[in-house]
Amino acid sequence: MAKQIMPFFTIGMNLPFLRNIENLKGKRVILRLDLNVSIKDGYVFEDFRIKKIIPTLEYLTSKGAKTVIIAHLDKKEGKSLEPVARYLFPFFPKLRFLPDLYSNEAKEEWKNLPEGGLILFENIRNWKGEEENNPVFAEYLASFGECYVNDAFSVSHRNHASIVGVTEFLPSYLGPLFEEEIKNLSKAFDPSHPFLFILGGAKFETKIPLLEKFLPLADKVFVGGAIANDFFKAQGNFVGDSLVSETNIDLSKFLSNEKIILPVDCRTQHKGFRYTKKPSEISVGEKIWDAGEKTAKNISKLIKEASFIVWNGPLGNIEVGAKEGTIEFAKMIASSNATSIVGGGDTITALEKTEYFNKFTFVSSGGGAMLDFLANETLPGIEAIKKQKHPPKIPKPASKKSWLKKIFS
Numbered sequence: 081m082a083k084q085i086m087p088f089f090t091i092g093m094n095l096p097f098l099r100n101i102e103n104l105k106g107k108r109v110i111l112r113l114d115l116n117v118s119i120k121d122g123y124v125f126e127d128f129r130i131k132k133i134i135p136t137l138e139y140l141t142s143k144g145a146k147t148v149i150i151a152h153l154d155k156k157e158g159k160s161l162e163p164v165a166r167y168l169f170p171f172f173p174k175l176r177f178l179p180d181l182y183s184n185e186a187k188e189e190w191k192n193l194p195e196g197g198l199i200l201f202e203n204i205r206n207w208k209g210e211e212e213n214n215p216v217f218a219e220y221l222a223s224f225g226e227c228y229v230n231d232a233f234s235v236s237h238r239n240h241a242s243i244v245g246v247t248e249f250l251p252s253y254l255g256p257l258f259e260e261e262i263k264n265l266s267k268a269f270d271p272s273h274p275f276l277f278i279l280g281g282a283k284f285e286t287k288i289p290l291l292e293k294f295l296p297l298a299d300k301v302f303v304g305g306a307i308a309n310d311f312f313k314a315q316g317n318f319v320g321d322s323l324v325s326e327t328n329i330d331l332s333k334f335l336s337n338e339k340i341i342l343p344v345d346c347r348t349q350h351k352g353f354r355y356t357k358k359p360s361e362i363s364v365g366e367k368i369w370d371a372g373e374k375t376a377k378n379i380s381k382l383i384k385e386a387s388f389i390v391w392n393g394p395l396g397n398i399e400v401g402a403k404e405g406t407i408e409f410a411k412m413i414a415s416s417n418a419t420s421i422v423g424g425g426d427t428i429t430a431l432e433k434t435e436y437f438n439k440f441t442f443v444s445s446g447g448g449a450m451l452d453f454l455a456n457e458t459l460p461g462i463e464a465i466k467k468q469k470h471p472p473k474i475p476k477p478a479s480k481k482s483w484l485k486k487i488f489s
C-alpha cells in the first residue's frame with residue numbers, strides 16, 4: 081500500500097460517507113453543494129464546480145433519493161442560483177428550482193417530491209440565519225430531510241448553518257466529492273519526495289500558516305504571485321505600485337530559509353507598457369504583474385525531478401489577465417511525472433480553459449477551504465460531522481488493510 085494514502089486512513093476511516101447509507105430509496109436527503117460559480121449576463125461562465133458534483137446528483141437520483149439541494153452564491157456573482165438551475169436542467173429534467181424556502185409552494189413541492197426528484201433552493205445566503213449559523217434557521221433547514229450530506233468541501237471552512245448547524249439535528253455524512261478532496265489533499269501530509277510546494281496568489285496573511293506547515297515537509301517551496309512582492313520588499317527592493325500585504329508581516333524567519341525560491345524576473349506594467357525586469361529594477365509607478373520566463377526556466381528542473389507537487393494560487397494578477405507565468409508553470413507540471421495537486425479559485429480561472437487542466441492528478445474545488453484544510457488537516461465542516469449529535473452507524477471495516485483496499489481499489 082503506497083505511503084501517501086495513509087493520511088487519508090487517519091482522517092477518513094471513522095467518518096460517515098454517503099456511500100455508507102444502505103437504502104436511499106425514498107429517503108429525504110439534504111445535500112449541501114458549493115454552486116458558487118462565475119455567472120455572466122445570467123449564464124454560468126465557469127462550470128468546473130458544477131461538473132464536479134454531477135456524479136453525486138446522478139448517484140442520489142439513480143438510488144431513488146428525494147434530494148433537497150442547499151447552495152450559496154457569492155454576492156459579487158449576483159443573488160440568484162437560477163442560472164445554475166438552468167445549467168443543471170438538461171442533466172436532471174426533474175429538477176425544481178424554488179426561490180423561497182419558506183413559501184407554501186416550497187412546502188407543497190417538497191411534500192410531492194418523487195423518488196429520484198431534486199429540489200434546488202435559492203441562494204441560501206439570501207437568508208440572514210445562514211452566515212450567522214442561527215440554530216433556529218439550521219433546525220428549519222433540517223426539517224426538509226431525514227439525513228444531511230455535505231458535498232461542499234470548498235465552503236466547509238465556514239461556520240455556517242448549512243455546513244455546521246444542521247449537523248446538530250440530523251444524521252450527517254460527507255459526499256463523494258468531499259471524500260475525493262480529503263483523499264487527495266491529505267497526500268500532502270505524508271508526501272513522497274522530492275516534494276515541491278508552489279504558493280502564489282495574494283493576501284499573504286492567509287498563507288503564512290501554510291508556509292509554516294509545509295516548509296518542514298517540502299524539499300523546495302516556490303513563492304510567487306503578489307506574496308512574492310512582500311518578499312521582494314522585505315529584501316529591501318523597491319516594488320513601485322505592486323500589490324503588497326496591507327499588514328506589516330515579519331518575514332525575517334522566511335528570508336533566511338534556503339528552501340524558499342522566489343521569481344528571478346517579473347513581468348511588469350508601467351504607463352501602459354509591459355516589461356520584464358529583475359525584482360531589483362522596479363521603478364516609481366511600476367507594477368509587478370506576473371513571474372517572468374526566466375523564472376519558469378529556473379524552476380523547470382525542480383518540476384522535472386519532483387515526485388509530488390502541490391500548487392495553490394496563481395503567479396500573476398489574473399483579474400487583469402496576467403496569466404502567462406501561471407500557464408508556463410501549468411505546462412511544465414502537466415507534462416511532468418509528478419503527482420500534482422492544484423487548487424485555488426484564481427488558479428482554476430487561469431487554467432480551466434487550457435489543455436493542461438485535465439492533466440493534473442487532482443484539481444481541488446477549494447480556494448480558502450483548500451488552504452485551511454492543508455494548514456489544519458481538518459475543516460469546521462468535517463469537525464461538525466465528527467461531533468454530530470446523531471451519528472449514523474457505519475459498518476466497521478475488519479481491519480485497516482481491508483478498509484484501504486476497499487477505498488483505493
Ligand code: 3PG
Nearest residue numbers: 114116154234235447448
Ligand atoms: C469559494 O468560492 O471559495 C467558496 O464558495 C466559499 O465562498 P466564500 O469565500 O464566499 O465563503
